[in-house]
Amino acid sequence: MLYESSPVAIAIFASFVLAVVGLSFWLGRKGQSAKGYYAAHGEIHWFINGIAFAGDYLSAASFLGICGMIAFHGFDGFLYSIGFLAGWIVALFVIAEPIKSLGKFTFADALDAKYNSRGIKLSVAISTLVVSIFYLIPQMVGAGDLIVPLLGLPHAVGVILVGIAVTLIVVTAGMVSTTWVQFIKGSLLVFFCGVLTSMILGRGLTVNTGSLEPQTRSVTPDGRVLVDGEPQTRDHDLRPVGTLAALPARYGDATTTGPLGPLEYLSVLEDSRIVTWSGKKSTDASGTHTVYTPTERAGADLLKPGGYFKGLTTGKLADKLDFASLMLALFCGTASLPHILIRYYTVKDAAAARKSTVVGIAAIGAFYVLTLFLGLGAMTSGALDPTSTNMAAPLLAKSFNETLFAVISAIAFTTVLGTVSGLIMAGSGAVAHDLVENVLGIPMDDAEKVRCGKIAAVGLGIVAMALGILFRSFNVSFLVGWAFNIAASANLPALVMLLFWPRTTKEGIISAVTVGMLASLTWILLSADTFEKVYGLSRDASPVPFSQPGLVTIPLGFIVLIVVSLLTKAEPKGKPA
């Protein structure tokens, strides 16, 4: 669908970006120490840090991806919400306090605290960079996707705008400004999703009879876009979709329910009939054609598992394992994400780390409950773009009014700013503190450490922009799944065993991190999903049985660590290697 750029949206977005960049300059006006740059002096209040956790964690995949998935496929999108939140239980109960007391600036500090080994620092710094970059790609792609409808600018401009804004935020005041940007973004996101949800419930459910004629979008070999055979224009475009065909019988002839309570909304939807659309692609000499066709379905079918994860209904074992593997990776991945872990160094002690995690869980949990209503609200809003699941949340807002659309789009865009600044911060620490200072052994004073971190941040900002442009056609949630799998496979076994198995040796940690990272990466590159979506090959050509590696590579990391640790001799406690 074509979108008109909205001046209100541009104004809101521009003022927000100027405000946060201005705030960063103000926070960074004083000279900085390394502890200030990398860990915000360890002085962030636990409540601010807790909301910043939400701002860091609730990425474009959570907001745009999950809403879109629920709007198009029903309940299965909510399974992502459940998995993303469950990961915080591992973070709080197992990881939070030890990581706080073991480390100083980076994740490598914590894993290396007992051993003082360059090998550990090197392998962990590389895994931090790999995970951060894999997580960066979908954020940047999401930023580009949003800028097209919002500001009417090309995809690449969106990516470059985010890249520059984020690099400025990180370079001016490091972790201090990053934290405040994430705090502001986290509070705005949860607040406005709450506002949107109350508007959805206030509007209730209404039968809307849109046309049910199939629609075709074609791209000709010379790049022209046709809709139903005619050139695409504002007046001749794909029709918005996502409608309610019938209310439950108890409403009789009424076509609208009026305001509904939250649980009432869900139960009315379950007894209603809903029209969802899906596209089928084909290619011939005249170009690539996608035909979008409607299906009327019972609400009860959309509110049960199996709409997106087909394996849940087909009964094929490999498909079931694929789903189990994803849910395991989501559970284990959160506590292994370097940009989340470094947030534990910004508070003063373990008790504050604990309290801020609880605040984070409350904010993130509330947000994920709201995503269910946003997704279902979008499903029946009659405003969905059949070509883009990522636009479901902003278009839902548009079905209320333009201003709300502008606000929600601007917030979605700043969602990307908050998460990307956290990732660049984690990467900058891995390069400057772990690689340059500790692995290469280049001595640096406090000011040099800060300067080196800032140079690394600029470099990472440029890499992020390049990757965002390169991977523009990729699905956002799909890429985030990769990052969680790699993080969980590379980092979790080493982290857990270090904390709870006294026989763990440095060789064990190095090999677990390296094998976990390489195995999950290789598995992903060989998976049927990648064969189909990246290489354009047949799914059947893939040599691995299912696409999500976690179920195999997380246990593999543990086994490698145990075997290598048993084969090597533990260093006596306290003696540096």
Next chain:
Amino acid sequence: MGWNVAERREPGINGPGRAARIGFGLFWIYVILYFGFIALVLFRPDILSSRPFGGVNLAIASGLGLIAAALLLSVVYMVACRVVESPRGERR
């Protein structure tokens, strides 16, 4: 499974060890809830389609329940840690 870190981190203080133990107890409760739910999704989706409470189906009720349980357990943990640590006075 040893209590490697808890002991090394806070020599001579029992509080953190007990806090870590409470954390593990709560962690395993959540593991059972979460993977129990995943098992139902995988093997008995028919149970999740049922509507034992009349209104919403069990799939949605248990999803919302898992989110509520995460918050509840984390608050229990925070309060429990404060209780086990308090007789020793504030930490650091």
